[in-house]
Amino acid sequence: MSINLGFLIVIGILAASGAYLLMERSLIRMLLGLLLCSNAVNLLILVVSGGMGNPPIMGRASENRVADADPLAQAMILTAIVITMGIAAFVLSLVYRLFVINRDDVDVDDDPEDRKVATGSLRSAPDRDRSDDPETLADTSAGDLFDDEGNPLTAEEFAKRHREVIETDLMPEDADVIDEVGPDGRDSSSPGPTDGGSR
């Protein structure tokens, strides 16, 4: 089987320009790149399926031609063209939608969550609690302290509460804390003043 070098060069140029366009941010250019690439691949299938000029109908010999044209390659190309067309229509609808939303540009944006992670500080770390020390992320002594509604206590509030608890000798044991976890719904996991398992 001989291969036509001209075709190969055309395929190379199409694929290269398509790949270049695919790197762009603009959705329209990416679509054009996609179309160029798909044409390159379709042409590739045509080239690898054998020489040109063979008769397309079985049993009808042409002069100097012994083989029939390969119908399989053409069937594949047809299928691929239809698929690409459908996807191109879908991408165009995405472009239109992006235009309706943004009005001025149809570039594909960065993932906002990605950006958050990239520019993130300890403050935005996923395991941070509101009561953690903002600098070191460490659990502060105030950290595990919540009143009965589950709101964090400030240091003064805690000190006051702590005194009350000690003065009235009501410091609960861990077991008591678990007993207290009770019927009051979603805040039940925040036991009183001691660190009874809220983390």
Add this chain to the structure above:
Amino acid sequence: MTPQPSWVPVLIVLPTLVPIVAAALTLLLGRSPRIQRPVTVGAILTAFIASCVLLWLTNEYGTFAVNIGGWGDRGFPNGPLGITLVVDQLAALMLVVSTIVLLCVVVYAIGQGIRDGTTHQPVSIFLPTYLILTAGVCNAFLAGDLFNLFVSFEVLLASSFVLLTLGASAERVRAGASYVMVSMVSSLIFLSGIAFAYATTGTLNLAEMAARLDDVPDGTRNALYAVLLVAFGIKAAVFPLSSWLPDSYPTAPAPVTAVFAGLLTKVGVYAIVRAHTLLFPGGSLDTMLLIAGLATMLIGIFGAIAQSDIKRLLSFTLVSHIGYMVFGIALSSRFGLSAAIYYVAHHILVQTTLFLVVGLIERQAGSSSLRRLGGLMASPVLAALFLIPALNLGGIPPFSGFVGKVALLEAGVQDGSVLAWILVAGSVVTSLLTLYVVARVWTKGFWRPRADAPEGDLSDKAPSALLDESTDVAFDDRDDVGRMPAGMVAPTVVMVVAGLVLTLFAGPIFGFTDRAATDITDRGIYIEAVLGSDR
């Protein structure tokens, strides 16, 4: 091969054909969701039952093949001309697990739509598209022909594009655009791989191609394999080709993310298994695959550590655990393959379950971000539903994740090479880090009081079903969402139970995957089933 009863060919096409016909029907019924729903569930249920029968048949009698239209049953020089569908034990197992997942997720989506959507939820386009996705996934497992595999990839991709951009909010269009582009590039690479394979062997039928590739020089074979691996690697999200996944999946509606996470990447893994065992045996690219598997595991899980949104965090663990399967495949031993097949089944179930649970969390607590969540322990049902699959994913004994990982580690140790030992170590580290990640979701989301979450006072206004239309409000002003709807909890429970079944019957299932692995390593069985015994 035992003589095949005349109804077997009909059975093989059912998992593809029924959903496609049902998709057309539901499209016609777009105005009456009440009829759409039972048609959809019935179609997927039929596919599930057919898959179960196929599983039993392949287990009893071995591999079956059918040439659609009867073209090429006998002696064409280039193999069968028509579309060939082949079902062996591996394909049947994949079919059964996938149809369970598809069935549970569609029930979940319908339950969510009825409860949280408007009167026309799920939106009229959702169910037809979902059925097309079902047909694409099933057909990919059955395809006995490289081009047919390409077409089923396109079918499932095209429907996944629609499902991912449902409602076309700004966020989803952004995610959808990059997803569409990456997927299409992988499809074009696959298509050029097909062109090269056709040029090399003159056929597209997998069995015929497998027989002919033996005479092809090693360099050409490896080049062909590499092209196909890149194409499948993008679909399966293997490390250097995985960055698209966490960008696109989390923005989709919860049931859609669940089914994508469970199935789409595994279709890519399945394609890698087929290419690895049937077309290119001998493991010429094993070293590269092992390194890619290691990188996938570690980099995926490091990514997960940095995320505060549970959906994104789970997407990263999804990428990470693809590495385990690649590890098993790249060992090229019967044990490695058997463990990889078990792991694929385990991971499909557990990952889908987790995403469904996140859908429930999002509905009940108005967010899926660890910066907002807290106090979820208030609902013990939700806590149990999360904890079981989470521990399963982290590989805590006695769950199936542990069994699968132990099998993989054993296969790695049996291989004994330095690289295999490094991967064994890498797997253990990844497993520990996975446990760390899910434990953090547990401590922050479930144990911590919501008041202590940095943004705990914010929340979505109302639970959204399939459309992304929610705005942030103060948590206290949030609409009362009520209890978890039974239509969403029941399928999640079924999925959790399915994961536990995989644990309880690990012995018999491993026996089955062992036989499946033996069958796919002995290519003669597949080739004989398709081409007949005279060749």
